[in-house]
Amino acid sequence: MSNPHTPFSCTAFLGVEAVAGGSLQDVVNSVKEALSESKLTQVLIFNDLTGKPIDVDFRGKITDVLTRLGETFDDSSGTEESSRTARRVGRPKLGVVSGEVTLLPRHWDWLKSQPGGASVTLRKLIDEARRTGEQQSTLRASQEAAYNFMTAMAGDFNHYEEALRAMYAGDLDGFYRFIDDWAPDIRNHVKRLAAGAFPAAVKAEGEQDHEDYKG
Structure with missing residues (x-):
């Protein structure tokens, strides 16, 4: 089973009430276990870092939900990781580096x-x-x-x-x-x-x- 990559916390709301908080996996587990199917369709989960909602498909068993989330984050993080790797190429090691500065x-x-x-x-x-x-x-x-x-x-x-x-x-x-x-x-x-x-x-x-x- 794939685990969602969640280097952030999030908060779940049912109407105006906060019903769970923590990592995305923990929040999904909590609301899936605690709420009925009808209420799950009303739950909104927000990324605490960006304030944006996270789309979660609660259909099926909890393993199905987490697998879909893992696939979603695997797809998005692969591009980001490649980008970070590309930016690291050629970066000087830590320490004093000499260079030319042009001033008046x-x-x-x-x-x-x-x-x-x-x-x-x-x-x-x-x-x-x-x-x-x-x-x-x-x-x-x-x-x-x-x-x-x-x-x-x-x-x-x-x-x-x-x-x-x-x-x-x-x-x-x-x-x-x-x-x-x-x-x-x-x-x-x-x-x-x-x-x-x-x-x-x-x-x-x-x-x-x-x-x-x-x-």
């Missing part, structure tokens, strides 16, 4: 005046740029996951559009206020998915915790 004289003058010299300063600048880029990627991924789930499960809820605007504006207080009267399981799942969409609020909270600790 004023750039060299500034780099040489920095503590540690040009090489140390360039490495620091690159590391900082990478951190900034990763933070932006996390923010966008969190926004997209929350948007996907909200569109599928809360599109007709009160203040849906206002909540989306608050999320994209980075307004955590407004976002929480607009989703406060939503069904509890939906609201809590949206909060989890959108957690990375408010880095400023998370940073401020961490700084406040640090100040409280020092006090």
Whole structure:
């Protein structure tokens, strides 16, 4: 029997109630065992990483369901693995690698005046740029996951559009206020998915915790 490749967690909903969470295989097992055939047709399973629904055919025995899932993920992961392998070809080993950098004289003058010299300063600048880029990627991924789930499960809820605007504006207080009267399981799942969409609020909270600790 093929096992589905699931390097992510997922959550199953029956209406507005979360009924299972964990790996895709665990969720499928749980709902298949716990729910009747009529209710299984109403179950929606969402990828917690992307907020997108996962199509699961619950017909037959659990072994049949998992086999179909395994075949689906085997097909999709084969292309991805080939792509990753191709990208690894020619990648330099870890360590210091020399290379040519072309800069204007004023750039060299500034780099040489920095503590540690040009090489140390360039490495620091690159590391900082990478951190900034990763933070932006996390923010966008969190926004997209929350948007996907909200569109599928809360599109007709009160203040849906206002909540989306608050999320994209980075307004955590407004976002929480607009989703406060939503069904509890939906609201809590949206909060989890959108957690990375408010880095400023998370940073401020961490700084406040640090100040409280020092006090």
